[in-house]
Amino acid sequence: MNPSPNSPISAATSPLAGPAPTVSSVSPSSGSTAGGTGVTITGTGFTGATAVRFGATAASGCTVNSDTRITAVAPAGTGAVQVTVTTPGGTSAQFVVYGYATVPAPTLTSVSPTSGPVAGGNTVTLTGSGLTNATAVRFGGTAATSFTVVSDIHITAVAPAGTGTVQITVATRGGAGDGISYAYAALPVASGVSPDQGPTSGGNTVALTGTGFTGATAVLFGATAALSFTVVSATQITAVAPPGSAGPASVNVTAPAGISAAGPSYFYVNAPVLSGVSPSSGPLAGGNTATLTGSHLIEATAVRFGATSAASFTAVSDTRLTAQAPPGSAGSTRITVTTAGGTSNPIPYGYLVAPTLSAVSPTQGSLAGGDSATLTGTNLTQTTAVLFGAVRAAFTVVSDTHIVATAPSGTAGPVGVSVVTPGGTSPAVAYARVAPPTI
Missing domain, CATH: 2.60.40.10 (Immunoglobulins)
Structure with a gap:
């Protein structure tokens, strides 16, 4: 046949x-x-x-x-x-x-990259001599998926799948020269990131943990490359987060073997914003509760009055936070809130000296009340209450040193008159209620 x-x-x-x-x-x-x-x-x-x-x-x-x-x-x-x-x-x-x-066998002097994923598919560049008439490129015993002769000294080849360390050889009419080592490596795995959140402006340093980090060429937050990174070991990388949009971003590592998949989530957090504080002032001794309003407050990690941390604070919601003021010095300071997203704009808060009273005139009035009394003292401008004993009186602030109050009714006898401001309560001065004479 x-x-x-x-x-x-x-x-x-x-x-x-x-x-x-x-x-x-x-x-x-x-x-x-x-x-x-x-x-x-x-x-x-x-x-x-x-x-x-x-x-x-x-x-x-x-x-x-x-x-x-x-x-x-x-x-x-x-x-x-x-x-x-x-x-x-x-x-x-x-x-x-x-x-x-007599055609000389080809020579290989380098391969870049020197390793790749076990699944193959990546492109490597071979450098050597006598490569012009290459008829085959092999990774161990397996032919390259494809190859291109760039010049007599360069070939690009697509690696086939493989494991371990193999020798790459090039065959020409002169035979197959000595091989050059190429390692098949598992893809890197990024398993953890700490801290796992930061400001949308980026710039903070995070630590990545995982495997296969040796030779890493990039760290990605979503699709954005880290501002910089350092390979500490095969299992740890430190990276500076790039800017990003509020929300989660997957962190992945690119190494010669390829890019990690399904990396840990890193959350970009908006910086907090403060719009108001109530009350806007308090006593030098602190201890009073201030309510802060604004946005992005829910994850607050610190509240400061100037350089001093609040005695305590509670994030009530994303727009409201209460804080116990620490002691401070007389005058104005600034309150800020810090979260993983950064530190808020400052808003003013005043530390006030407690009021004092030196005199009340007249020093007595009727049981029925209604008498006008002039109070003399200091730090009276921000008075919020005038008390005759425990009873509130109507009042008008005339100046920082004078208040006119209308005495309330009461029982006969002496009563202490005091003034309340955000800075505290003054010591009391004596005022007497006198019964009218009988006829």
């Missing part, structure tokens, strides 16, 4: 021999004296071919692709030899020459 196109050559012959084959070309027309070069032979009458010879030596790996094309692997040899094809019709007679030459 005659071999059909696209089948290996066999020694079978046909009783119906046709005309002898002709050979018109061989490509490439030369190769290494060591043999092993793949060649394509073109001509006519190749169907049923039983042998391909380079001089007197049979080629190996011969395949009849069609009646006009055969592929074969050149055997070892020297000098210039005639390439012939034999079929049942005879042996070709055309003088088609194939030249043997």
Whole structure:
């Protein structure tokens, strides 16, 4: 039975021999004296071919692709030899020459990157010499998915899947040179980030934990690269967070083996904003409760009156926070709130000296009340109450040193008059209620 196109050559012959084959070309027309070069032979009458010879030596790996094309692997040899094809019709007679030459084997000096994922698919660049006529690139025993000869000293190749450390080799007509090491590595894994939140402005430093960080080339917060990063070890990286939009962002690490997947979430937090405080002042001794209003207050980590932390604070909601004022010095200070998103704008708060009373005039009034009394003292401007004993009186602040109050009714006898301001309560001065004379 005659071999059909696209089948290996066999020694079978046909009783119906046709005309002898002709050979018109061989490509490439030369190769290494060591043999092993793949060649394509073109001509006519190749169907049923039983042998391909380079001089007197049979080629190996011969395949009849069609009646006009055969592929074969050149055997070892020297000098210039005639390439012939034999079929049942005879042996070709055309003088088609194939030249043997001493072609140096290719050399490889470097590969970049030096490692990649076990799944392959990444592109590596090989550097060396004698690479122009490369016919194959292999990672260990596995052919590259594809390769491109860039120049005589550079080849780019797409790595196949693999494991462990393998030798990359390049085959040319001069043979396959010494290999260069390439490591298959597992993808990096980012498992933790601390702290796990920060300001939308970025700039804070976080610590990433995981595996496979050696040789990391990037740290990504979402799609944005970290401002900078340092590989501390194969399991830890420190990175400076870039700016981002409020909300979660997945943190991932890119290494020679590839990029980690499903990294830990890092939350971008808006900076807090303060719009008001009530009351806006308090005593030097502190201890009073101030209610702060604004936005993004729910995750407050600190409240400060100037440089002093509040005695305590409670985030009631994202827009409301209560804080116990610490002791302070007379005058104005500024309140700020800090969260993971940063520190708020400052708002003013006043520390007030407690009021004093030195006199009340007149010093007595009727049991029925309604008498006008002038109070003299200091720090009276922000008076919020005038007390005759425990009873509140109507009053008018005349100046920081004078108040006019209307005495309330009461029982006969002395009563202490005091003034209340955000700075505290004054010591009391005596005022007497006197019953009217009887007739």
